[in-house]
Amino acid sequence: MASFEQYPRDWNLWYTSSEPEHAPLPGEWENGCNELQKMLIVRSLRQDRISFCVTSFIINNLGPRFVEPPVLDMKAVKDSTARTPLIFVLSPGVDPTAALVQLAETLGMGRHFHALSLGQGQAPIATRMIKEGVKNGHWVFLANCHLSLSWMPQLDKLVEQLQVENLHPDFRLWLSSSPHPDFPIAILQAGIKMTTEPPKGLKANMKRLYQLVTEAKFSRCTRLVVYRKLLFALCFFHSVLLERKKFLQLGWNIVYSFNDSDFENLMSLYLDEYEEIPWDALKYLIAGVNYGGHVTDDWDRRLLTTYISDYFCEGTVNTPFFKLSSLPTYYIPRDGPQASYREYINLLPPVEHPEVFGQHPNADIASQISETRTLFDTLLSLQPQVTSSTATRAGPSREEKVLELSADVRQKVPAQVDYESTRKLLQDNPSPLNVVLLQEIQRYNSLLHTIRTSLTQLEKGIMGLVVMSSSLEEIFQCIHDARVPPLWEKAYPSLKPLASWTRDLGQRVEQFARWAETAHPPLLFWLSGFTFPTGFLTAVLQSCARQHNVSVDTLSWEFIVSAVDDNNLLFPPKDGVFIRGLYLEGAGWDKKNSCLAEVEPMQLVCPMPTIHFRPVENRKKIAKNMYSCPCYYFPVRSGGAGGPSFVVAVDLKSGAVPYDHWTKRGTALLMSLDN
Known part of the structure; x- marks a missing residue:
């Protein structure tokens, strides 16, 4: 900290440089740190540059061949025998079929080359092809084994038989598969594995x-x-x-x-x-x-x-x-x-x-940070799972750490909302919004009950009072790594680490507890706090349809972005709702002109002002200068196991550029972030 205060300008220059890993560190830090310690500083301040540091660290200490992707050498067939399957491990954008056909032609096996793409109903044909190939000396290529996992145990047996049968010396079995945990290990051990990455750039x-x-x-x-x-x-x-x-x-x-x-x-x-x-x-x-x-x-x-x-x-x-x-x-x-x-x-x-x-330079930073996270998650997963006695002497054991974290989480988890008294309070007014409130309270209460029960069981398991089941083991591992256990993510998806997830949960429950207590909807709705935001938006449309006595099917949304601070919004709108707490990714917001603008360098997301979601009847077609901006529940736009992430398309003014500029930027609204 003293160095930051002493050399603020130098640190700012270092932080904003395009390649901080090559820039000299301010003050005495440059000479006082070895290569690994410099990496730790980059890790703390500029996560996006870690993969470059790691690459040069490996080159300097092990040599360049450990970072260069291997060239796919089809000549591996010369080292193989008829008993050895040859396996292509696929990566996106690579299809080895053409290269394999070419190799077969070169080695005079073109007429004896038989290929089959696996999938539903292809298993009997594949079995027949292997049996004929063994007898007549064919090359048999079974593509996309990952699409026929149910047949893999039989393939495993067929490969096992190859080791003892009399085979035609020209026979070769070629397989291709994307990496999958259910692919038989025995085949991988028996075969020659080849992989190729598509060229980068x-x-x-x-x-x-x-x-x-x-x-x-x-x-x-x-x-x-x-x-x-x-x-x-x-x-x-x-x-x-x-x-x-x-x-x-x-x-x-x-x-x-x-x-x-x-x-x-x-x-x-x-x-x-x-x-x-x-x-x-x-x-x-x-x-x-x-x-x-x-x-x-x-x-x-x-x-x-x-x-x-x-x-x-x-x-x-x-x-x-x-x-x-x-x-x-x-x-x-x-x-x-x-x-x-x-x-x-x-x-x-x-x-x-x-x-x-058509992307902003910031897009590179976002993908590099994600690459860094994947790298560290992988390193974490390789940590020893059992604490050795020497490590215990150095500090608290894994079990002690988890007990401490578990107690901390339990203390911060909010109390359940009183569902019964809220239901009685609202029974005279069964409006769509009140129905949504009761459903949300039920979902959050169920989640809070699950969290408390699992933490109590975990503490008993660590103390040896109950047997540690596989689900308790999973919770133990997640809490140790400061991740949210999958059991707790059933109510709503999130990418936040455990500490900020717990804080976020408290804020979510508080919104509904206050609403239940006053029996009045909030002035500004925090849409991200809903486990099912689409249901809430539909309820708003239903309320408006009843109020104006029109069909709900004729209503759609109009979006008015607020030009004033939230403190100046004193009364709820006549129609619709005020929505706060959204973030723009892939663009910035020009408050003065109320339109999309380029984002500042190194700013990955930009807070969005409050938006008035206003139901309108028979809305006209979207104007030319408007960008239809998808709004997602959390940063994984494709959604998760719980369902899709997409919630609603919000029309925003595209500003000085045509709307397809923002399409290429990948501009979207997010309801929650990953930290």
């Missing part, structure tokens, strides 16, 4: 795609110039979709396994058949069918449509050096032979700026 992906495009494919259309420009745009589109997943929730709500088979190029057919370029047909074929077939989330589909409209338009073929991004480096090069396109790709920067994807 836009440049590497485009280089790889242009290697897949043969000279025949490159010039198979009668309208060559138009075709080659569109082919380049398609390569860029494919690479952007693949690379966008590095931004996690700001990239895609759900991670899709787009792969090379989606890059099936059918454009030449359309260009040869039509005089005018059929833009709508091309866009539908690419974004609606080839790639859109993977996409299951409506907001992700909107993003896909935005990208395809940007890259496939009249400008793509008519404007020289058509820009594919707001950065000057990325454009469609002058037409020429395939080598000239490859040459242009080689000149692209090796690491792309987030703006290429």
Whole structure:
């Protein structure tokens, strides 16, 4: 602390630098710390840079080969025998089928290569293929074993039989599977395992795609110039979709396994058949069918449509050096032979700026922080589960720590709300909002009861008074790691660590306790405090429909963002409700002009002013300058086991830029954060 006070300007410069791990530390810290201690300082102040520190630490101490992804070497087949299964461990965006077919052709096994994608009803065919392959010396490739887990025990037995049967020496069994805990360990131990990661970065992906495009494919259309420009745009589109997943929730709500088979190029057919370029047909074929077939989330589909409209338009073929991004480096090069396109790709920067994807530089920080968390969660999970006697002498044991934390949580957990007296108080007024209040009280009381009971049982288990069941073991481990036990997350999803989750629970219960006590709804509703916010919003619409004697189906929302502080909101609105406590991710808020604006550097979320949710009848279509902003219950936008995370779409003014700018930014409202 003394150093922060002594050198505030130097520390601020260090903190805001783009690469603090390479910047000298202020004062005496630079010479007083070794490499590991510097990493601890970066870990405390700039979590997003930890993966870079760890990488250079490994290179300096172990060597670079430990951080470079291995190249997939199909020649492993030479080291294998007919008894050894060859297993591809899949990662998103990688499909080894094409490389395997090529290898079979090269080694003269093309006519004896048989592939099958596993799934429902494919088990008998797979069994027959293996038996025939053993006899006749075929190569058998069973793809996507993770989609047929129920058949894996039988496959395990078949692989076991291979060890004792008489086999044709040319027989090989190839398997591919995504990592899954239920994949048989015996097969993994018996086989040769291979894995490959898709190349990282836009440049590497485009280089790889242009290697897949043969000279025949490159010039198979009668309208060559138009075709080659569109082919380049398609390569860029494919690479952007693949690379966008590095931004996690700001990239895609759900991670899709787009792969090379989606890059099936059918454009030449359309260009040869039509005089005018059929833009709508091309866009539908690419974004609606080839790639859109993977996409299951409506907001992700909107993003896909935005990208395809940007890259496939009249400008793509008519404007020289058509820009594919707001950065000057990325454009469609002058037409020429395939080598000239490859040459242009080689000149692209090796690491792309987030703006290429339409993202803010902050998007990189968010994904790097998430990577750091995953790294530390993995390290925590590798900690020894049993306390050794030497460690006990050094400080309190695991059991003592958990007992202390458990007592602390029990003390901070709020008391239950009196459901019966609230029900009696409200029985003369069964309005939709009062029904919601009673349901919320029931859910929270049930959760509070579960927490207290499980903590009491855990303390008894640690003292040896009851047997430690597997569920108590899980609670013990979670409390030790300061995580929320899954048993407590049944009421509502959250990513908060245990301490802030407990504080948040107290605030949630307090909102309903006060409402129950006064029998008056609050002036400002904290929407995040509801376990079922969609039910609450429906109740508001129902109340309005009864009040104005209209059908609830004709009502929808209008959103008015407050321009004044919450202290100045003294009376509830005539129609609808005031909602507070939302956060904007992927954008900032311009209070003066009441519209979306660019976020400040290193500010990952921005608190949103109170919004008036006002029910209106037969609402007009959304205006051009409005961005339909999805609002999610918690940062995992795809939802969890409890259901979807999406709650409502809030229309916000898009400000000085078109609304699709915010679509590419991944801008959304969040009801709760992860800390």
